[in-house]
Amino acid sequence: MKSDIAEVEAVVWRYLHALHVGDVDALRQAFAPGSALYAAINGEATALAVEPWLERVQNRKSPEASGFKSQNRILSIEVEGDMAMAKVTSAFPPKRFVDYLSLVRTVSAWRIAAKTYHAEDIPAA
Template sequence: MTDSAITDILAVVQTYLDGLYEGDTAKLRQAFHPASSLFAAADGKLMHVPREEWCKMVEGRASPKANGQGREYDRILSVDRTGPDTAMVKLNCAILPRVFTDYLSLIRLDGRWVVISKTFTAETLPAETVPA
């Protein structure tokens, strides 16, 4: 894997993390392909949220930044480039009191990396452990 590919993949991930933290859907739309979706299991059922539906949800809530939350939970755990045009990134982030583990599938189209899908799980922290 070339250093430039890693740099480009990490730049997309940082745009995602910044957009999520700031509640900036322009950044989220930049990082995620228009056809992308988010997936999770909720009560044993598939939760499927297309990008635009997710962006509307983000626009409808206070951002972690606006709530005074820090970014201590933002961590890139692994980057796996599986071919010249595909990669998988595992990371943590938070919208307190929930801490997320995300798996971002990225593809390179026309020389640009974008997230094509996000699969995630969340853990709700006990109230006494959430920073004030």
């Protein structure tokens, strides 16, 4: 029997891989219905429902298709009962992202309920 951490880790890796290759169907399966993405942009809190975000992902060239090697990493995972938090990092040059993923255990699987993220420019080498 898989541990909760292993199950959450598997979902998070699927999310990171799908993000890197631009697999919108896999991303849709990773998120719970009604999920949203949150960030502070120009000092203002912003929210975006998952479906409009998925349309953006679908209509852009993926990091993989752009020739970028995956820099995805899981930095931490914590599980408490039916909720979990994962901190991950990824890159889509010229930006590097840190995501905090809030997950909930549903009847069928762990799903991402919310994504809060920070984006910053990758320093020139």
